[in-house]
Every structure is written in structure tokens, then in C-alpha cells.
Amino acid sequence: MASRQNILDRLKAGQFQSDMSSDPSAKNKAVEPKSLAYLSEHFERALAAANAEYRFCTTGDQSETIVKWLEELKLHRCWVSEGTALGQALRQQNTQNIQWVNPVDPMGVDRSEVFNQIDIGLTQSHSAIAETGTLVVIPDANEPRTMSLVPPAHLVVVNKSDLFWQFEDWVLQHPEAHKNTNVVFITGPSKTADIQQTLAFGAHGPKRLLVLIVE
Amino acid sequence: MTINNFEFSKHIYLYGTCIVDVGFSEAGIDAIKVFESYGIQVHYPMAQSCCGQPAFTSGNPDEARKVARTQLDLFPEDWPIVVLSGSCTGMLRHHYCDLFRKDDPDFERAKRVSEQAVEFTEYLACLPTLESQNKEPVSVVVHTACSAQRETHTQTSTQEILKHWPHVEQKSADHGGECCGFGGSFSVRFPNISGKMVDDKCQSLEATKADQLISSDCACMMNINGRLAKRKSDLKGQHIASFIRSQCLPETSHE
Amino acid sequence: MNDTQPIRMIDQPHKIGFRPAMDYLIDKRAIQFPDSQEFKTLTQKVKWIKHQSLMKLPELLEQAESQLQANGIQVHWAETTLEAQQIIHGIIKDQDADLLVKGKSMVSEEIHLNQYLQDKNIDALETDMGEFIVQLAGEAPSHIIMPAIHKSKQDIAELFQQKLGVDYTEDVDELIHIGRTELRGAFEKARVGLSGVNFIAADTGTLCLIENEGNGRLSTTAPDVHVAITGIEKVITHLSDIPTLIRSLTRSATGQPITTYVNWISSPRKPGEKDGPKAVHLVLLDNGRSELYQKEQQQLSLACIRCGACMNHCPVYTRIGGLAYQTTYPGPIGKVLSPHLKSLPATPDHPKISALCGACNTVCPAGIPLTDLLLDHRNSATDTSVIESMVWKFWSVLNRSPRIYNGLMSWVLRLYPILPKFMGGWTKHRKAPDLSSKTLHDRVRHYQAQQDRSSK
Numbered sequence: 001m002a003s004r005q006n007i008l009d010r011l012k013a014g015q016f017q018s019d020m021s022s023d024p025s026a027k028n029k030a031v032e033p034k035s036l037a038y039l040s041e042h043f044e045r046a047l048a049a050a051n052a053e054y055r056f057c058t059t060g061d062q063s064e065t066i067v068k069w070l071e072e073l074k075l076h077r078c079w080v081s082e083g084t085a086l087g088q089a090l091r092q093q094n095t096q097n098i099q100w101v102n103p104v105d106p107m108g109v110d111r112s113e114v115f116n117q118i119d120i121g122l123t124q125s126h127s128a129i130a131e132t133g134t135l136v137v138i139p140d141a142n143e144p145r146t147m148s149l150v151p152p153a154h155l156v157v158v159n160k161s162d163l164f165w166q167f168e169d170w171v172l173q174h175p176e177a178h179k180n181t182n183v184v185f186i187t188g189p190s191k192t193a194d195i196q197q198t199l200a201f202g203a204h205g206p207k208r209l210l211v212l213i214v215e
Numbered sequence: 216m217t218i219n220n221f222e223f224s225k226h227i228y229l230y231g232t233c234i235v236d237v238g239f240s241e242a243g244i245d246a247i248k249v250f251e252s253y254g255i256q257v258h259y260p261m262a263q264s265c266c267g268q269p270a271f272t273s274g275n276p277d278e279a280r281k282v283a284r285t286q287l288d289l290f291p292e293d294w295p296i297v298v299l300s301g302s303c304t305g306m307l308r309h310h311y312c313d314l315f316r317k318d319d320p321d322f323e324r325a326k327r328v329s330e331q332a333v334e335f336t337e338y339l340a341c342l343p344t345l346e347s348q349n350k351e352p353v354s355v356v357v358h359t360a361c362s363a364q365r366e367t368h369t370q371t372s373t374q375e376i377l378k379h380w381p382h383v384e385q386k387s388a389d390h391g392g393e394c395c396g397f398g399g400s401f402s403v404r405f406p407n408i409s410g411k412m413v414d415d416k417c418q419s420l421e422a423t424k425a426d427q428l429i430s431s432d433c434a435c436m437m438n439i440n441g442r443l444a445k446r447k448s449d450l451k452g453q454h455i456a457s458f459i460r461s462q463c464l465p466e467t468s469h470e
Numbered sequence: 471m472n473d474t475q476p477i478r479m480i481d482q483p484h485k486i487g488f489r490p491a492m493d494y495l496i497d498k499r500a501i502q503f504p505d506s507q508e509f510k511t512l513t514q515k516v517k518w519i520k521h522q523s524l525m526k527l528p529e530l531l532e533q534a535e536s537q538l539q540a541n542g543i544q545v546h547w548a549e550t551t552l553e554a555q556q557i558i559h560g561i562i563k564d565q566d567a568d569l570l571v572k573g574k575s576m577v578s579e580e581i582h583l584n585q586y587l588q589d590k591n592i593d594a595l596e597t598d599m600g601e602f603i604v605q606l607a608g609e610a611p612s613h614i615i616m617p618a619i620h621k622s623k624q625d626i627a628e629l630f631q632q633k634l635g636v637d638y639t640e641d642v643d644e645l646i647h648i649g650r651t652e653l654r655g656a657f658e659k660a661r662v663g664l665s666g667v668n669f670i671a672a673d674t675g676t677l678c679l680i681e682n683e684g685n686g687r688l689s690t691t692a693p694d695v696h697v698a699i700t701g702i703e704k705v706i707t708h709l710s711d712i713p714t715l716i717r718s719l720t721r722s723a724t725g726q727p728i729t730t731y732v733n734w735i736s737s738p739r740k741p742g743e744k745d746g747p748k749a750v751h752l753v754l755l756d757n758g759r760s761e762l763y764q765k766e767q768q769q770l771s772l773a774c775i776r777c778g779a780c781m782n783h784c785p786v787y788t789r790i791g792g793l794a795y796q797t798t799y800p801g802p803i804g805k806v807l808s809p810h811l812k813s814l815p816a817t818p819d820h821p822k823i824s825a826l827c828g829a830c831n832t833v834c835p836a837g838i839p840l841t842d843l844l845l846d847h848r849n850s851a852t853d854t855s856v857i858e859s860m861v862w863k864f865w866s867v868l869n870r871s872p873r874i875y876n877g878l879m880s881w882v883l884r885l886y887p888i889l890p891k892f893m894g895g896w897t898k899h900r901k902a903p904d905l906s907s908k909t910l911h912d913r914v915r916h917y918q919a920q921q922d923r924s925s926k
Contacts (some may be wrong), residue, residue, distance in 0.1 A: 004547040007702065007756045011528035014764035018521035024514040025714075046727075070679075107692055107745040132728040144744040145691045147837050149684060165687045167713035167728070178674040178709055181746055182691075185732035190684040192646060193601035193724070194616055196623045197494045200646040203599055204653065205684020205731065231910040233869075237879055238903060243910035244917060259914045262872035270862055271689065272826055274848025278866040285870045361827035394785045398825025402501075404611055406895025409484040411789050412825070441900025 016126055031165075039130040039163040042214075046133025047211055050188030051201065054211040062214060063089045066155065069210065070098055070120065077101055077174050079114075079151060080122040083142040086157065090122075106146050114150050121147035121154045121206075126183075127162040129170050134187045135211065136170065154206040156186070159214045221333050224295050226256050230307075230332070232300040233265040234433040235454065240432070242454035246299060246335060249460055253342055260289035268306040271314070273400035276406045280314045281376035287324045296331045297338045299454065301363025301431045307332035309366055334367045335456060336431055340375035347380045347462040354384040358416075358439065358452065360432035361394050369431045373455065380462065386423035390415070397438040413442040421448055428452035477796045477812075479819040483789040484620075491619050495782040498725025499833070509835075516718045517837040520773040523706045525764065530672045531754065533897055534705045537675025541737040543750045554699065554755050555586040558664070561697055561751055562592055567661045571653075571677070573686035574598035575666030576614050576776065577699050580798040580811065583664075594664075597653050597685035599646065606633045612792030614799060615723050615778040620791050653685070663689035667700035667752070668719070668776075671709035675736065677752065678712055680720065682730040690735060696747035702754050703763075703772040709734075715775060718835040722777040729754075737788075762810040769847055771806045773836040780830035780840060786823060795820070802830035806843045814850060821847035879909045 047054050057065035067090070070078060075098075081087040082102045087112045091100050101118065103110030123143045125135045135156050139145040164170040167185070177183050190205030201207050217263060227250060231243045247257045270279035290296055298304040308329050315325035339345065355377075363369040377383055396402060396412025416439060420428055428443075428450050430436050436452040443450050503509040524531055535545045548554035562570055570587060572578065572594055596605040600617035604610065607629055611617030611782070617624070623640045631638045636648050660815040665686055669678040677698055679686050690696045706715070712732075713883040720726045739746040765770050779788040781801025792800035797808040797817065814821075821844045830840045868875050883905055891902030906917075 001547060003549040003553060003756075007547055007754075007760050008528050008531065008547055010756075010760035011531070011763055014760070016524040016527065016763065016767070016858055018517075018525060020518055020521055024511065024518055028896075037562070050730075055814045105744065111572040111658060115654065115920065117574060125724060134728060134732075139743075139746075141742040144746070145687075146745045149687050159902075167716065168710075171710045171713050178671070178734060181737050181740050181743060182737070183736075184687065185728070185734075186730065187728050188730055189732055190682070190842070192599045192683050194598075194603065194618055195626055195642045195645055196621075197491055197616075197619075198623070198642040200642045202650060203646055203683035204597065204650060204657075204687065204688055236910045237883060237905050239910060240906040240910035240913050243912050247914070247917070259910075259918075261876070261911060261915070264869040264872065264875045267869075270865065273862075274845065274846075274851050274854075275862045281866050282869040313898055328793045338870075345630045361825070361829070363775065365832060366826045392829075394825045394827035394829070396785070396825060398827065401822070401825045403895060406898055407481045408483055408786060408789055408823070409825070409895075411487075411900030412785055438900070441896070444901035444904075445899065456733055 017048060028116075034130075035163045036160065036163070039165060043128065043133060043163055044131040046109060048132065048133075050133045050135060051191070051211050052188045052209040052211050054213055056213050056215055058215050062086065062157070062212070063093050066067065066090060066122070066212060067093050067095055067098065069155070069212075071095075073153075075119040075153060077117060077119045079103070079118045079120070079147055080121055081142040085209060086122075087142075106144055118151040120153040120155055121149070121151040121174055123148050123157070123161070125156050125158045127170065128158045129165070129185070130163050131166045132187055134167070134185050137184050137186055138177070139182050139184070140180075145184070146182065148186065149205055152202065152206055153208040153210065154186075155210040155212060157212045157214060220365040220378070221295055223253075223342055224255070226258060226292065226294045227338070228290050228294050228296045229257050229259045230263060230266075230296050230298045230303070231259070232298065232303045232433070232435060233428055235299045238437050239433045239454050239457075240458045242299060245359065245454070245460035246297070246456035248464055249339070249345075250297070250304050251468060252464060258294070263289055266303045266306045267314070268303060268310075269399050271306065271310060276314060280287060282323075283311060283314050284321060287321055287328055290328060290331065290335055293331065296328065297335055298332055299335050299365045299410045299431075299456065300433060301334050301369040302360045304332050304334040304337070305362045307364035333364070334369050334372070336369050336372040336376060337367060339459070340372040343458060344379050345376060345459065345463055347382065349462045349465050350382045352384065353381050353427060354386055354425045355427045355429050355458065356386045356388055356391075356420055356423045357455075358395065358420070358428060358430040358432070358435055359392070360430070360435045363432055364392060373431065376459070383462070386425040388423050391419065395439050397434055399434075402438065410442075413438055414446075417442045417446055417448065421446075427458060429455045429458045431455050474816075476816050476818050477820075479794060479796070479823050482740050484791045484794070488619065488788050488791055491616075495724065495778075499722055499779060499782070502725050502727065503722035512714070512718050513835050513837050515714050516775070516835050517773065519706060519711045520713060520775070520836050524703065524769070526707075527703070527705070530705050530707060531702060534670050534672035534675060537672065538752060539675075541675045543675065543677075543752055546751060546753045547756075547864060547876035548753055549756045551581040551757055554581045554753055554757075555583060556700065557753055558583060558697055559587060559590055559592070561695060562587070562662050565661050565695055568592050569656065569660050569662070570594045571656050571660040571663045571689045571693065572596050572601070573663065573689035573697060574601055576798060577666055577701055578664060579611065580757065581699075581755065595653070595656050597656070597689060598681075599649050599683060602649055602653065603629065603647045606630075610793060612800065613778060613781065614776055620793065623902040625850075657688045657692050660693045662695045662697065663693040664697045664699065665690050667698050667704055667714060669712055670700065670705040670752070671712065672705050672707055674709045676709055677709065677735040679733040679735070680729040680731065681718060683734070684731060687733055688788065689732055690733070690748055694747055695751070696735075696738075696750045697751045697753065699753040699755060702756055702759050719775050719777050722779040722833065722835045743902070758811045765802060768810065768843055770838050771803065771810075771843055773838055774803050774807075775836055777835055779835065783829040783833050785827060785829065787826070802840045802844075803838075805845070806838075806840055809847055815852055818851065818853045821851070847923055876909070878913050880912055883907060883909060
């Protein structure tokens, strides 16, 4: 293709000259590993700073805590996978006001339902980053991308033991992460300050981000 | 005490700069008097004119180089070249090596000048503490030129000097670090935008209600004073050498 | 748009100016960088990453292309604006679509994509709130991060009432909700979505997109086809470089430690997956970048990570606003880049409309010496008038000859008090300067003579 060749030829005829001769990161001091208590404290603070809402539970009372939370917020139609342990456990719960849904073809025939009739998407997280209060969500066949995006609220479950300190650490410790179609790092609900620098939530993504931290 | 590797020297060159020469010439004598009070002998090369900055920043490096080359002849000894302008010091120290590259016959001479050049307050801060004769309280607001802020850090050396004078209250202006709008050719090419910048600057300086406005940079002062006068302000800026002399050598203030 | 007429910038401050908006962004950034030494250290890291990548740009692009293709992403190369427009139009036409939902992309602004598609009866709908607002108003974005920064909430309330038929409201939450509702329908039905790319990781063939609103994710997830477009300089060596780049970019841009969403896209929908685009395309745009790459010094501007900090801190931008530049990229980076994306004769005012104050250099997270590059443009200017050239020649002769200089200046000062004081633009805003009664040269001569007399 001519354009490709022309562009590459022009680039190869040039030479980028930098005044830097050594990698400044080589001078990095070794960072002491952070304790779980440290990570956890920072994580909570960062979640709050990012306007995410969070609650705690144990592995034992996960489903109950979720149901209670959803009922409090009057969120009735909840999109949760049928193929995950969590999704199955939730469907066992005694819930009067909550309808668990799982559209089979979310961006196909079920598109309208996904865009218009679901109150909240419920996903697991792969892990989380404490410094910035970030949830790492890796969509898959069970929990598609639109689950954490289209409904006006998103509830994400994270294990405290899956906390990493900084984004830099996370990337170095997950060298295969890119093999997933999509990895999304979520920090708080959707927001914008485009109108007179005034912060508002729920621009396009979920207006509320609920984080359930499993001890 | 040494900052930036400058030590006390019994002899110094004084580089007045073209703006001080025609607009604030009394400041040059004030600077000489201050240095003489230390027993320093001040040498003023009579052939000095301009460091070349106005041509350099407006995109005329060849003309700037021609003028700068003549300035290299002025300083045969290894004495500090004390410059009465932060931005001109920046020109000598950082940009002469842009004008005189390695293949230029004057490269070594230019390098020497760039190493010897030091701004007035920068050098004064290297000398033993200056005592103030005047103890009457006075409030000042200091304006620092942009290039002085970033290249020679005169705001730091000014603090070093003034911190020893408790009778001097320093006011800080809102957006005090912002450009006054001079920018050499910029104020001529875009007078309305420049005019707005200098007006905003004057507003914020006046709002400090300081008694005095002082600066290491007289190009800025000329710009700001022009607007202050148009605003019929009581405030009028002077070179910091004049202020320092008025505090340290008040009885000598008549030439 | 006529590309042969030079763009002249108007010497007029904006009637309101942008001080509150710029102060908001300046303050937010300052909170993230309380320690200037830490900022310098981070800047060195970012600069190293960008420079290392730029030093091997052609090889890196080839590697990126190979990895992206192995991942199932189709790669297109566009030398010119027209080629990029045609490629994107072709992809949309193949889908028989007449609607394109757009995530924020300054490169798509650069190629004037919306107008091109409009002429071909395809609706290119901006979904970033700021871009949506300026599109409704028929304006260009005035800032690369906050496109509608020049509009007050009253402006937007009126605009929405006029163009969308809603009730007038200045409540920001309500206005955002109106925007969301208005655009929801488009996301629901659009079959092609477009986005920019913040960084392309060459080692893994991954596209990295950052945003706060979620419209980027929606534009790249909901439609069947995702087209990404970006400049060739956006490719970086390692995916693991991204956290450092983001650490600086989001703090520099909006004072956020990280954006709401950081989105890594490595392939189209895989078998078994229930959503995501079935096809992903990447358009690599040149439009003058490869020529810029060949220019020593000026090539440094390719390190830009598009944070906008330079314009936020620029005293000129603060007073004139982004639209005054009439180029896709405003502010200091716009003044440096536009002569390359267009030509220097086409943008003669851009390098000159600066006091070279250097506030931009101080905050640039990629260490680009913006004022040096502006000065370099000034040195290459081809529109210097005869009068101006003569002025500098005269100045040069005067300052090279001590005798002429001293003599002339002494006389000027003597005559000055009686001369009329109209100095064009200078005295429009200022009283003419009070020059000294004597030059410093004369004062020193006199002083030295006095000292000689008194020592005798």
C-alpha cells in the first residue's frame, strides 16, 4: 500500500534525537510491599474520593448483603450472569422485589431490554488497585462488556485479597492481561465537568458505582 | 555563603543593560554604591550596549549574534559580570550558547561570559548579609520577570536578601507569577492582548496596597509603570537596586 | 475550507475571558503535584518513554501493525486528511449505515470528519458532552480536553432549549441528564462507532483509551463496528509504560489521579463473547507528522500526550480562548504544531502570539521546550516586512558601535521630554515611559570623574 510505504519511508529518512541518555526509572528505589491493612485503608479512602459507594461482607453473607443493598436502593431488575457462582447463589435468595435477568444476546435482539429496562448490572472484578480506588473488570462470556456500562448503576464485587497497590504494580504482575479482548479499569461512576466546570454524574456510563468488598 | 558557585570578588563588572541605560539609569549608580559599600570595585565597560535579546526573541538570530559578538569583548578578566536584569542574565547564561555554537570561533569566549554572568540579586545574595539602615516599616510587592523566574530564579535570591529585613513587609499579588504582557515584540504586534495582560497585572499589584513595587527587570517595569500611570496609580516600580540603596545607604541617596 | 489563505489571529482579548475556568484547572492540577521535584521526576519518566518510542517510530509502527493484525484488528494508513476521510467513509458505507456515534477524538476534528460525512449524508454524532454541546452550537471545540469551556451554563441552557426543545434549566445535573437521554437512542441504534486512541502499545497490539463519561466505552462496545483513529506518533513501546503515562496525563489534564475509565481493547469480539464490536479498525494518520519527524528540534513536539496543561497555564489563551486560534489544536502546543499540520506561511501569527513567558514549559508533562520551538518558528518566518528587517539592521548597527550608541542615546534622552509621545499600540494602553534624564553611561562617566577628583 503506497501510503503505508510513503509514511514509513519518510520516518526512516528522519532521526529522532533525544537529550536523554539514561532511563530515569533505573534510579527507582525499591518500594516496600504494602500490608493488606494499608492497602485496604487506602482503597476505601480512594473509593470515597472517586464517589463510589462501598460496603463490606464476608464470603458467607455476600448474597444477602447484595440483596439488602439492592432492596434499599429500590433497584428491581438486576442483570447478573447465570453462569457464575455468585449469579447462581443470588438466584437462590428469597427476593420479592428483585428480578434477576440475563439477556442472552445483549447487543443483538435483547438490545432494547439492555438499554431501557435494566436498573443495575452486577459483575465480579478481577482485582483492584488501592492507590486510586480502581476496580479491574475483565469481561468474558459470562459477564459481557455492556453489563458494567449500559445500566444506570453497576455493582461490582471485589475480594480484599485481590488488592494491588498501584497501577504500575498491577500491570507488571499481569503480563498476560492484554490477551483478553477487553480490560476496563473503573474508578467511580461516570462523570463530567464539561458544563461550567461543575461536576455531574451519570453522563453516559453508570451514575452509581456500588462496590462490595469481600473480607 | 555561595549560591550558584559565585563567591565574593574584590572586582566585578557591571552590565547595566540597555533598558536600565535609558530608562532606569539611576539604578545603575545605586547598584554601584551598594557594591562599593562592600569594598568591591565596580568596573563598567563603556563599550557595552545590548545583550541582543530583543532581536533574538523576535526571530532575528543573525542580527542578535552580530551585536552579542561585540559584547564578548567587554570582559577580559575572570570577574563576575553582574547584570541588572534577570532576563538579560538568562540571555547571557543560557542563550549565548545557542548563538555561538561549537563551530563558532567565539564559542569559548561566549561560554566564559555565560559562566561569569550573574544577576544583581543573585550575586548580592552570595555576599555577607546586607544590613538595612532604615528601620521604618515599608511594604513591598516584588515583580519577577518570567524568564527570571524560570532561568535565574531571582525570586529566590530576592527572598534571601529581604528576609534579613524584618521592617520590610512583603505582599503577594494575586496571580503574581503571571506574565506582565511585555514579551518584547509581542507587545508591539498584539498591543490589545498585551494591554489586557498588563492591565490585569496592574490591578493585582494595586490590590496588594503595597507601598513600593520593585523588580530585577526593568523591561517589565517600563511596561507596568506605563499602565500604572495610565491608571493614575500611586504605585510606580523601581529597580530593586534603588530600593536596596534607599534602605542600606539612605544618607547617600543624593548623587 | 481554504487552505491557501493564511490564518490571521485577531489582536482582541475575549470580552469575558477564561480566568475562572483556567484557574479551576490550574488549581486542580496543583493539588496533584504539590512537590515540584516529584513532578520533574515523573516528567523525566514520561519523556523517556515517549522519546524511546519516537526514536524507533517506524519499527514500532510496523510491530504495532503486526500485533494488532494478529489480534484481529484491521490497520489502515492515511497520509492525508482526505485519505483518512475516505477510509472511514468506506467502512461506514460497507455497513450500509447512515449514523456514526463518536467518542472524543481530536484527530477526527483535525481531519474535519464530521463535515465530510455530512456531505455524504452520514450523521456523525458527537457523544462526549462537551463535543455534543459545541456540535449543537455549530462551533469547533475550544479546548482539547474541555471542548465547551467557553460556554456558560446559561449558554448551554439556552442552546438545549432552542435545539432540543426542552424546558430551560441551568441545573447542571438536569442538563447532563438531558444530554444522556438525547444520546441514548443513538447508542442504541448505531452500528458504527468511532473513537480516538490515547496510546497504542506496540508489544501487545493494544489500544488504550481513557475517559470519564463512558461514551468512549459505549462507542467502542455497542456498535457492530469500531473505528479508531489516531496520529502515528501515539504508538509506545510497552503496554507496561501506560500506567506512568496515565499517572501524568490525567493529573496534568484535569487534576485526577486516574480517569473514570481506562479501556484496553485488544481485539474484536471473540467466539463465545456476547457483545463487543465484530470488527475493529485502526486508522493511522500522518497529515504532516512524518515530515515533522524529520525536523531536528521541532520533532520534539511529537512527544505531546495531549493533556492541555500548556493552554490552561497560558496567559494568552486565558485571555483569548481556544476559538481565536482557528486551528484544531489551540494554545501553546497548537502554536507549535499548526505550522506543521498546515504550513508556516498558513499560520504566520501562531508563533508570534506569545510573550514566551514559559509557563507552558514548566507544566508540560513530556518536557517539550515549547517556547524554544516557537522561537525556532520565528527564526524561520518568511513574512518579515521590509520595515521590520530594516529596524533590526539599524538596531544591530547602532548596538555594535559604542560611539554611535552612546552618542545617539544621550541625545535621545535629551530630546525625549519635548517629543510627542504617541507610540502606536504601546501608548494606546500605557502612558509613554519616563525615560531617564541621562544614560547610565553618562552617569558612570560623571561618577568616575567625581571619584577621580575626590581621590586626588
